[in-house]
């Protein structure tokens with residue numbers, strides 16, 4: 060019996076995935092093929108049985124199957140975000156070791172997050188949704204369209220060959236995201252920040268795994284360049300902008316968005332005054348805002364242009380969302396922009412978006428039994444133990460996902476743009492293998508649906524820590540393809556078949572592997588972008 064709750068706890072303990080050499084065996088499998096290790100763990104004892112895997116410094120029970128995953132996200136009382144956040148802010152984002160404890164989640168006596176934690180949580184939610192979200196999305200769009208518009212010299216009306224489409228897309232998108240959140244000075248003070256970020260991000264896996272400096276000196280140098288960039292921006296903002304005098308503005312050039320500015324005040328409230336510790340938090344936010352959404356935006360574009368008929372269909376949809384300023388009208392000198400709401404509600408675009416995240420996001424979502432022993436799906440989990448859900452493992456669950464009725468054509472490891480579209484006349488359509496509700500008769504339109512996918516389509520995690528940036532990410536991803544398809548004609552080199560960089564497995568969106576050469580030219584303008 061649990062003394063604090065009076066609940067009878069089961070005594071049976073979850074099984075461990077066998078290994079020939081403890082720790083080393085699972086580690087080697089995780090590094091060489093993390094997807095296979097997690098999938099093996101999820102199948103070891105059947106659905107809803109947590110199975111333990113052991114990596115050096117990180118042992119965890121793998122939770123899988125829609126019911127168990129839903130229970131995992133719902134149980135915010137027993138499962139909280141882990142104290143690994145403290146290790147990560149130190150190892151990955153350069154917080155001085157003696158100050159990292161400031162980032163430990165804090166609880167009040169009743170076990171709930173304390174007042175400052177709640178203010179941080181609220182700040183993230185409100186800063187990235189509602190009216191603030193629309194302000195951010197609109198800034199992002201204007202910045203991206205300006206960059207594309209200014210690229211006339213490099214990409215004109217004649218075809219040019221470029222060695223890597225990813226390079227082009229990520230440069231424009233990362234700069235636009237940084238501008239949107241942190242304002243123009245983060246880039247003008249640090250003209251190499253995109254390159255620095257990408258180099259750092261290549262090492263993120265090793266830094267998250269707490270590899271020592273002597274083993275990975277280049278990773279620590281890349282991290283330091285980013286910390287320096289951010290500290291330069293902090294110093295400039297501090298010296299040129301008095302937060303107390305700013306007033307109630309949504310965006311200004313020194314701190315950028317309200318979300319980032321309010322975050323600075325919360326750092327102070329948390330007692331985090333050291334500039335390197337503050338830089339670590341700003342760095343973590345900059346990383347969170349770019350690391351997953353940028354490769355997802357690239358995949359959306361790449362999958363679209365690879366398939367000629369999908370490219371045409373998506374082009375039509377995004378063109379119909381383009382708002383062209385009227386000649387002699389109110390916005391005579393304005394630029395064409397996309398109706399973001401229209402893009403985000405389009406069934407096909409939503410399906411391509413959801414399928415992109417299903418296939419490419421491989422996040423490990425981790426929680427800890429911080430307070431006490433508890434019962435999870437009938438198994439006893441002890442205080443301090445860690446549970447993990449793998450978004451990619453759930454995205455490959457053959458028992459749940461629909462494959463269009465034909466096992467070979469739309470297999471789960473293949474991109475299928477229509478997977479999330481329900482056709483009322485086709486019982487094999489839609490994301491579920493066995494749809495639970497009857498399809499509405501009479502309605503002939505294809506509709507986008509994620510019904511029945513709770514605990515299965517989980518690229519953004521779930522529960523209290525569900526990614527607060529998901530609404531912005533959706534807009535960013537759709538706007539990227541809308542802008543590139545409308546401005547340019549792009550043909551991928553037919554000899555190159557994009558493959559996935561699986562070494563990012565477990566760390567969010569897996570980017571394309573290697574370079575994607577293409578030819579590109581500007582579309583005739585006709586009043587467009």
Ligand code: HEM
Nearest residue numbers: 347348351352355422518519520521524525526527528532
């Ligand atoms: C495709 C894009 C993205 C994916 C796949 C993604 C995925 C995730 C995942 C899996 C988590 C952990 C959720 C959990 O523990 O349950 C998370 C947390 C978070 N994400 Fe995202 N994310 C994306 C974009 C963004 C963007 C654009 C931002 C910021 C603008 C952002 C900010 C955050 C923050 C601040 C957290 C921590 C939330 C907390 O601990 O309460 N993310 N994200």
